[in-house]
Amino acid sequence: MDWAPKLLDMLWAIVLFGAVVAVILGLAALYEKRGGRRVGWWFVAPSLVLVSIGLVYPALRTLWTSFNDASGKKFVGIDNYTAVFTNSDELVVLRNTVLWTLVTPFVATAIGLVYAVLVDKAKGEAVAKAVIFLPMAISLVGASIIWKFMYSYKDPAGGSEKNPTHQIGFLNQVLVWLHLDPVNFLLNSPQNTFWLIVVMIWIQAGFAMTILSASIKAIPDEIVEAARLDGVGAFEMFRFVTLPSIRPAVVVVLTTIAISCLKVFDIVRTMTGGNFNTNVIANEFYSQTFSQDNRGLGAALAVILFILVVPIIVYNVRQLRASEAR
Amino acid sequence: MSGLSTSPDDVAIDGAVPPAAGGKPPSAAAAAKKRLSSPWASLAAVILAIVWTIPTAGLLITSFRPALDINKTGWWTVFTNPDFTLDNYKAVLDSGQTTSLSPYLVNSIVITIPAVLLPILLACLAAYAFAWTDFKGKNVLFVAIFALQVVPIQVTLLPLLKLYVTLDISGTFWAIWLSHTMFGLPLAIFLLHNFMREIPAELIEAARVDGAGHVTIFFRMMLPMLKPAIAAFGIYQFLWVWNDLLVALTFAGPGSATAPMTKFLFDLTGSRGTAWYLLSAGAFVSMVIPVIVFLSLQRYFVRGLLAGSVKG
Amino acid sequence: MTSKTRVRTARYGSFFAATAAIALVVAGCSSSDDDNGGGGSTGGSTAAGDIDCSQFSSYGDLKGKEVTIYAGVVAPEDQPYVDSFKPFEKCTGVKVNYTADKNFEQQVLVQAEAGNAPDLAIVPQPGLLKQLVATGKAVKAPDSVSQNADKWFGADWKKYGTVDGTFYAAPSGASVKSLVWYSPTQFASAGYEVPTTLDDLKALSDKMVADGNKPWCAGINSGEATGWPITDWVEDFVLRLDGPDVYDQWVAGDVKFTDPKIVSAFDGVGAYLKNSDYVNAGIGDVKSIATTTFQDAGLNIDPVNGDGSCWLHRQASFYAANFDKNANIGPDGDVYAFYLPGKTADDHPVLGAGEFVLAFSDRPEVQALQTFWSTDTWANLKAKASSEDTKGGWISANKGLDEANLVGPIDKLSVQILKDPKTVFRFDGSDQMPAAVGSGSFWKQATNWITGQSTQDTVTKIQAAWPKS
Secondary structure, eight states: OOHHHHHHHHHHHHHHHHHHHHHHHHHHHHHHHTTOSOTHHHHHHHHHHHHIIIIIHHHHHHHHHTTBOTTSOSBOTTHHHHHHHHOHHHHHHHHHHHHHHHHHHHHHHHHHHHHHHHHTTOTTHHHHHHHHHHHHHSOHHHHHHHHHHHHOOOOTTOSOSSSOOOOOSHHHHHHHHTTOOOOOTTTSTTHHHHHHHHHHHHHHHHHHHHHHHHHHHTSOHHHHHHHHHTTOOHHHIIIIIIHHHHHHHHHHHHHHHHHHHHHOOHHHHHHTTTTTTTOOHHHHHHIIIIISOOHHHHHHHHHHHHHHTHHHHHHHHHHHHHHHHO | OHHHHHOOOHHHHHTTSOGGGGTSOOOHHHHHHHHHOOHHHHHHHHHHHHHHHHHHHHHHHHHTSOHHHHTTSOGGGGGTSOOOOSHHHHHHHTOOOSSOHHHHHHHHHHHHHHHHHHHHHHHHHHHHHHHHOOOTTHHHHHHHHHHGGGSOHHHHHHHHHHHHHHHTOTTSHHHHHHHHHHHHHHHHHHHHHHHHHTSOHHHHHHHHHTTOOHHHHIIIIIHHHTHHHHHHHHHHHHHHHHTOOHHHHHHHOSSTTTOOHHHHHHTTTOSSOOOHHHHHHHHHHHHHHHHHHHHHHGGGOOTTHHHHHHHO | OHHHHHHHHHHHHHHHHHHHHHHHHHHHHHHHHHHHHHHHHHHHHHHHHHSOGGGGGGGOOOTTOEEEEEESOOTTTHHHHHHHTHHHHHHHOOEEEEEEOTTHHHHHHHHHHTTOOOSEEEEOOHHHHHHHHHTTOOBOOOHHHHHHHHHHSOHHHHHHTEETTEEOOEEEEEEEOOEEEEOHHHHHHHTOOOOSSHHHHHHHHHHHHHTTOOOBOOOOBBTBTTTHHHHHHHHHHHHHHHHHHHHHHHHHTSSOTTSHHHHHHHHHHHHHHTOTTTTTTTTOSTTHHHHSBHHHHTGGGOTTTSOSOOOBEEOOGGGGGGSOTTOOBSTTSSBEEEEOOOSSSSOOEEEEEEEEEEESOOOHHHHHHHHHHTSHHHHHHHHHHHHHHHSOOOBOOOTTOOGGGOOOHHHHHHHHHHHOTTOEEEEOGGGTSOHHIIIIIHHHHHHHHHTTOOHHHHHHHHHHTSOOO
């Protein structure tokens, strides 16, 4: 078996890494003792170096590529951007991405928050939370099969006498039980984008619940105690105590989910392949760059993602300022 | 300082267990909770839980159904027409592939542990600096880092791989660990910063007045108090790394020397074909460890770590 | 304090439990692994035993050298490859490392560009071959490979491995795409006959409709590649209605998609796939083609494991692997395929595809394997290994391939079609067109076409994506 050397490798890596951090912190402590004021730099330096190499540099390269042609070598100015904004298919892609980013964060966060409050300290909290958490744990391949068995559509007109049509998608079976016509969920636009968003909500609610639950647990007991002594009811407690206390965490969760929605691509890719008007920027970027050999256009789409994140940044900066002022 | 470290009491440790079980009177929070747990609230929670579970339950049932039935009838028909088999799991665990599952499982573990620990420690440090120290350009840097979350990983693959080839670490675990650390940092710093800000400023100031340096405060106060936040992010990063295929494949290749379990599961269906019966069983096999991790980290999702410290 | 200790022990407790569990899993799997290894290697070693090592002497002394191969062919179809190299490994002492994953097509480009390419890659499309050569990291084939290609493959096949006049990659496997799947037993009981011209095929379809049957089933869903089965249909019809010369000009971009000849080929396909009398047997209406996966689409040809509701299904030879493993496939069985006929019985155009072996290194051991790979010896070894390991499912256009080494009835049929003297072979066009069309607009717009877009809109939009330069 070759697992022992691998595990040793791993331990060695962890020790080595720990040693590096220890040295940096040791130097920082020394620097502080000598009266250095900007000890913060020592703390952020390792992270800064890593994200500069791993993210900033590639992002800048992408920006440059977006002004180049399909091979990524010849400068073409803003042609790629013009191409995106004048092509009706690409505009649908933009519309869908905005739709994803507006709908998913609020719904997923609301569900995660309500659930976190409801099961907080309830009997079997761990199991109850695991149930909502489960979708996050399922690999993408698993999730795409799961939803196949929810959305799958069999035309009632199909089948044969020997073998009449059975729905294998649960939602369509529910429609049949209700004596309604089954629906081809993934084909009919624009509803199909909504059905894809449902999958994302299903996954992200678990993330929202996990973070918000951790945050709810951090509300100091005495605040809750004081409110209780004032005879505050359940909803007032939620509205005036819980929610304000975890407000920053809610902002964080909304932001994080919004950003993952901007980047969403595997759900779309595995379920519709971006067809039937369901395409989103991240998937279009991927197929332009890696399948269709059109790097300039792919890069331009990635840069549009960077731009779409600006409103989210502005919102966060405002929140940050507000909390600094507090 | 000593008061800080001893103050987390039994309530904090017992976590999910109602404090009443510890022989103490119910805490304020639990009492408040009690009012919230009206029958309607419980009903709502149960309904949500059921709705959320139906899709997964469908997959679980599917994974025990004979391959031929899966595409013919819905999984719910097993309630009227039970027909179960373990063949799908047998096929996954002993698939007759050139290599077995075990090296991939080991790889997944070897990849995941450092790829979770590294970003957590680095992000804690950075988040602390952004939250509680002062230096020029701090806010701009913080916003920049959090905005980096939006960079699609795909744009980083080529430049990073070139770098790793130059450093001669492509094809090793080092390339995967470093990459996951880089990609995980922005979210980690962003999340942990938020939790750090929640710690009352008086605590930090008091410690500063006592002459404690930032390094001391970080280790003695922050890390213990941040357990829930670290656990929350840790789970997230764990899942991300555990379910990742792209990063591992690009930087270390598809061989059984480094490739994770996702690669094994992804290849289960062969070059062509959609063998739902294998995929559904495979999905559950790969889920076992994340769920164990989630349940075991639950102990850190406890009320009162911060509250206790304030009292102290 | 006590409570803290409790947490710690509990944590270590679960840590040890987890470690133990892992150890158990590892132990369990490793033993079964050994069993498999033992069983699998028997087939390979017999093959190696038959081989006369003297024919490898020309490769020189290569003991201790290693060659890495990267491909998109994963388990279980990778095993025949591994086995087919065993005689080479045994006689030359070279160790061959075969790795594969399903993301091969994207990965190999990234790896090549970053300077991390494997020694040899099995490239499934001429288009991808061009992109890989464009990275500047690929190495042209040595003379020995070129000579083998001349000797064992047709000039057209060698051309597909050539980029800008330089021969890079010899062909390896092949597949035949101009096939229509049907059920001989069902045909016999209904009194239908296999058609020999396109008109016959149309007449047969109409006869089935008159008998109250829906003749055709189809499915084009394939994740991000959704739409490709239609591109095969269109290519087959361009070949049949307009001839191979127009086909070549069309693939090269000299005849545009908007050309009336191509439009009429689309409409020829539409007469089948967009005809609600003809499709979608056992599945639904025309639109259901878009949401049915190509893997599931033809399974109802089989009256035993499927429901037999579908009569005709046009799909490549590799579709054989999708039928149930107990399905009775054969000329008189429940499932078989016939050649999608040409305009007349004498017209014999064949659409196909194949894979090519591209090198990124010119080390002697790499060139030795490359040379061996392009011989008839290897093709027969591979065919034998596939027959033993996966019940067939692999053929080659290698002229030295002995039909006796093939066990699959569809493999035999495919090789007969390839070897037929009347055959005019053409490689899958979308695999050769620029990626923006061949892996982009052609797929995407064909999908829109099946869900209702007009032919004129479709060809205009496909053509618009053709790179300008």
